[in-house]
Amino acid sequence: MSASPSVLDSPTIATAAMLLSLGLAIVLTVLAFRARRLAARLDEARREASALGAERDGLLAELCLTRERLAQSRRAAGRAQAAAAELEVRFKPAVTIERAFGESRCEAANRVILEALRERPQ
Numbered sequence: 001m002s003a004s005p006s007v008l009d010s011p012t013i014a015t016a017a018m019l020l021s022l023g024l025a026i027v028l029t030v031l032a033f034r035a036r037r038l039a040a041r042l043d044e045a046r047r048e049a050s051a052l053g054a055e056r057d058g059l060l061a062e063l064c065l066t067r068e069r070l071a072q073s074r075r076a077a078g079r080a081q082a083a084a085a086e087l088e089v090r091f092k093p094a095v096t097i098e099r100a101f102g103e104s105r106c107e108a109a110n111r112v113i114l115e116a117l118r119e120r121p122q
Contacts, residue, residue: 100108 098108
């Protein structure tokens with residue numbers, strides 16, 4: 001039996017297959033290079049995200065401290081306000097002097113003193 005020549009045995013097909021395999025190798029090389037570059041960018045993005053997360057955590061901790069200081073300041077202000085109100089009540093003058101129209105402060109003070117002396121039990 002005689003062997004019939006196959007289409008795959010022709011030199012044109014062999015050359016085309018060789019060129020296609022060379023082109024495929026070039027495409028695979030380019031794709032591998034791009035994949036490595038993307039992996040490097042992904043690693044860089046992960047490091048940056050980690051740094052940003054650490055910075056965010058630091059800011060949140062600082063915010064908590066600031067809130068605590070604010071609460072302490074508010075409590076201190078409340079205590080100071082209560083103490084001021086207590087002092088105001090304690091040192092509020094017992095006698096209120098109401099002046100008549102045209103009466104000077106000295107005249108009003110003299111009048112109140114004289115009234116207090118008259119009302120004083122003897």
